[in-house]
Amino acid sequence: MHRTSSYGKPSEESYVAKLHPWAEKLNTRRLAGITLAQVLLGGTCSPISFEDFEFFLAFREHSLANLQFVVWYQDYRKRFSELHDRQSLKRRDESISSITSCSSLASNISHSKHDIPSGPYVPIPSNDPDNPLPIPPPISLPPVLSSSSPAINDRALREECMNVISTFLAPDAPKALKLDAGLRDDVVRRLATNCDPDVFKPAYEAVYFYLDRVSLPRFLAYATPNINLPKQIFFYILGILYIVAAIIITITLILFVPVPPQSNRAWRLLASVPLALGTYTVCAAWRGFCAQLWHRQSVQLHSWELQAANAKSLAYVNSVRGRGLGDMRRCVGLVCNSADGTYGRGSPPVCIFQSEEPPIESKPRGGGDTPITFGVTRPPVFGPEKVVKDARILAVHRQVMQSCGMVGLWALLIFSAVILPIPGRQE
Structure with a gap:
């Protein structure tokens, strides 16, 4: 199958949000039921539609030839089957017509009396060796339909298969598929005798497997974040600044607010708010999420x-x-x-x-x-955007927002439990 350029490594110059493998796994676990067949049949919407997958393969993995070959094969198999059915139906109609005409001829011979020559009736003894029974003329019976079809050797289909060889299977083809040499040679050798779709089936299965098990999971992983790399870096910086501000506020309150009275310790809880915001923002950046874009039901463009x-x-x-x-x-x-x-x-x-x-x-x-x-x-930090139409992606974003919100809440509770018992400045 056709893989990415530069020894299989995609270009890093894409400004896609960089996700840790754990973050990718958390983001895509709700999309495990999406298959390549659903994408090809239009069962997904933006940002995981067929067109989006096509753009991903063309500009990210540089392996659009894989998808083109799969789509061609499915269309070719459908057209081949329709041609086979039409030819089989035509042959069956011709056979029925031939049988009907033969039956009509036999009926006329056995029942018509006007065609019998006049004269005395002389029976022919069946056991007379000198006067054998006349041999009837041969009857043209319809040929038996075999498993092979004339569509296998159809001229137009054969020309199409030759074009496919020069486009996808030849070693120096412009869209050469990275197939095993033995598999490729076997496909080309079998095409010399017929153009049945089953000849391409081993190559199709190899390419389809790569698209379904390798390219599609990567595509879904890139589709789950709703921000680009510049905005992800911005969120990381903003979250760290929030956390640093919370630490500075905490140190200031501990050093300058006298205790007792013990009620003054409550002032330290003010630092928990920026810390919770900072933790939430860092978590959102780690998972490539922006709550504002989610409320607008949109994502930033890749x-x-x-x-x-x-x-x-x-x-x-x-x-x-x-x-x-x-x-x-x-x-x-x-x-x-x-x-x-x-x-x-x-x-x-x-x-x-x-x-x-x-x-x-x-x-x-x-x-x-x-x-x-x-x-x-x-892409700029805050745009541009496109509308999210797939409900599963919106569900992923909702789950990410809830998870990051829980992380921020737990950070607030733990931080508050840590800073409250710390002794303060004595009067």
Whole structure:
């Protein structure tokens, strides 16, 4: 199967929130029931839709060929089966028609009296060796339908299979699948005799297994955070500042607030509030979560999602924002910040311009000859965003918020229990 570039390691220049393996496991445990079949059949919505998975493979893992081969094989198998059924039905109708005509001929011979020549009836003895019974003419019976179908050697299908070999299976193919050499050679050898979908089945199973067991879990792990790397770093810094502020407030109150009276110890609880906020913020950064985005039911875009530009989006930007925005030809994405996915007056679209960083891919757009260069665009700290439509992702975000809230609450209780007994300044 087609793996990522640079010896199987994806490019780190993606600005994706960095999650610890434990955080990834906690985030994705609610998504364990999502399979590749559901994604391919459209059973998931943004941000884990089929289009999102396609962008992930194209710009993150650089293994879009795997998905293209799987989709082609499923479509090819369906078309092959339909062609086989049509040809079988046609042959069956021809067979029924042939049998009917033969039966009609036999009936006419046995029942018609006008065709018998006139003259005396002379019986032919069946045991006379000199006058044997006449041999009846051979009857054309319909051929027996075998398991093999003419579709196996259909010319159009064979040409399509040859194109698949030159695209996916040849060692120097532009979208060569990283298959075992023996498996690849066996598929090509078997295609010399027929183009049955079962010939491709071993290669399909290997690619499908890699997509389902390797690429899909990575994709779900990247889809669970609702923030990008810049905002994650910002949350880490903010949480640490909250915790440092809580420690400074605690030390100040212990040193300068006299005890007794013992009631003055209650002032130390003021430091528990920033400590709880800091712990919550650090936990949210660790799991790649922002409560404000969750309330808006949105997530920040990944860097590879900023590359989707088309003529319609460019025309829309020109019509809404007018001139004076710089070179619109460098726009590589149109993003909506509104929660309902519409472009209202209060939420104008955001045009993402191409970065000056080195490009990662170049390909024609819409089948044309003009290459489009995709660069790695650094997303801003607080945007842009897209709407979350999948209920399972919203449930994951809700669970993350509740978990981080419990961590902050436990931190508040433990910190309060620690600082209250500490002796204070004596009067």
